[in-house]
Amino acid sequence: MLKKTPATTTSRQAVLDRLTGKQVIGPGLPTIEHDRMVHFDDPVEKFIEVLSTVGGQAHLVDDAQQIAQILSDIPVYANAKRVVSLVPEAIPGSLDVATIDDPHALASVDWTIAKGEFAVAENGAIWVEGATMPHRVLLFIAQYLAIVVSRSDLVHNLHEGYARIGTPKSPFGVFVSGPSKTADIEQSLVLGAHGCRTLQVFLTP
Structure with missing residues (x-):
């Protein structure tokens, strides 16, 4: 009966160590010709238009x-039980995330x-900085999202x-553009399949 030899990772680790210690100089970044980049006569109007095409809704x-008045006129907000507000000076929340350690x-x-x-006017996206998020999952787990x-x-x-x-500013940050959507099944577009059902964006002065 053959005796089993314990598995070893010595060789693999040696290869990984050599790769880690090797300095690779990659190609430089291309020079951006800013005068050739897309610009809009009215970026606010363009942002609202593009956001609408991806399923979001913007409010000036x-x-x-x-903000409070517009949200209160939305039935799913008026009837909401658990609201997390990371902009308490604008909208009060009903759930204090500072008291929650487990994202579940x-x-x-x-x-x-x-x-x-x-x-971003070009694609209707909003950059959300991770430093403002006590739990990054808040952007994706809520039924509805407002920014x-x-x-x-x-x-x-x-x-x-x-x-x-x-x-x-932090290891996490994300561009958000419109609600969650997928068209994998029979090429039928479904909103809210993997994340928020709707996105409301409030454009303040």
């Missing part, structure tokens, strides 16, 4: 009172109200957007 508001406890959140750093972002923090294209990001 002047103050927090208007957020599985029944109805609404998340998040803060956007800036928006508050200043229209003065609106850029024309993604090149400008990535220049705004620079070195991220």
